[in-house]
Amino acid sequence: MKKHLVAFILLFLIAVMLSPAVFADQIELQNGQQLRGDVQNSSLTLQTSYAELNLQSQYINKIDRANGNFVIRASASNRFSGQLLSDITFLANGGEQTFAASEISSVDFSNSNAFNDNTQISVSLRNGDFFSASTVDNSISVNTSLGSLNISYNNLTTIEYLSGEDIFLIRRNNASDIEANLGGQQIIVWPAAAEIVELEFDYVSEIAFN
Structure with a gap:
């Protein structure tokens, strides 16, 4: 009797779990x-x-x-x-x-899919938004005290906004950090959950290159 009761409870739980509701x-x-x-x-x-x-x-x-x-x-x-x-x-x-x-x-939503593409960068914005994306271009041009530089995204680890100094700190792989004013510039990104957009750096808190 006890075994039948246990079996009934298990079948009931399975039926509930498989219910469309x-x-x-x-x-x-x-x-x-x-x-x-x-x-x-x-x-x-x-x-x-x-x-x-x-x-x-x-x-x-x-x-x-x-x-x-x-x-x-x-x-x-x-x-x-x-x-x-x-x-x-x-x-x-x-x-x-x-x-x-x-x-x-x-x-x-009862179910959501994991991202398969466009996760090469992680974008944090100053309003608290965050999203995974990929870059459409291959590099960024920045003006520094030493002149204009064109830096490949493959050579970057992060681009971080320093609010106290109102400037961006660009960290590179195997090279010195660079400070640059990116105000007014854009980066074209393809969010994993959305379509391609032109994102102004004025909204960016940090971009991490994964």
């Missing part, structure tokens, strides 16, 4: 209503302070409303914040519903 996305609205189902958007558009990003839904873990903005968390601890420009289409109980950003409090 367990793996469903969940959306919570501003009015407190919660729905379980599936987000139908393949991508979501977010207007950040530094660029308009089309984020691929397959990499997103969670969306939260915070202080009037939205914070989107993605694979590998990637974080993006700004105004959500997309409506979210949600399939629940056999029917589709579309919710405007103004109606949404949070969205939890």
Whole structure:
């Protein structure tokens, strides 16, 4: 009898774990209503302070409303914040519903994919955002006290903004560090979760070359 009871409990737990509801996305609205189902958007558009990003839904873990903005968390601890420009289409109980950003409090995604590409650099921004990316160009041109230099990204370890001095410290492999004013310059990057963007250094806190 005891063995049958244990077997029944195990089968029940397996059935619950395999239930579609367990793996469903969940959306919570501003009015407190919660729905379980599936987000139908393949991508979501977010207007950040530094660029308009089309984020691929397959990499997103969670969306939260915070202080009037939205914070989107993605694979590998990637974080993006700004105004959500997309409506979210949600399939629940056999029917589709579309919710405007103004109606949404949070969205939890039941599954997110790991990044396969565009993880050569890690970008930290001054507003707290962070993302994995790759560079589109191969080098950066900087003006120093010794003149103009063109430095290959392969020779860099980090580019760090020194807020107290309002200047960037460029650390190189097997070479001395360089201080340079990169204000007004851009770096073209391809975020792992989004599309190619031109990122101004005025928003950058640090770029680490992995």
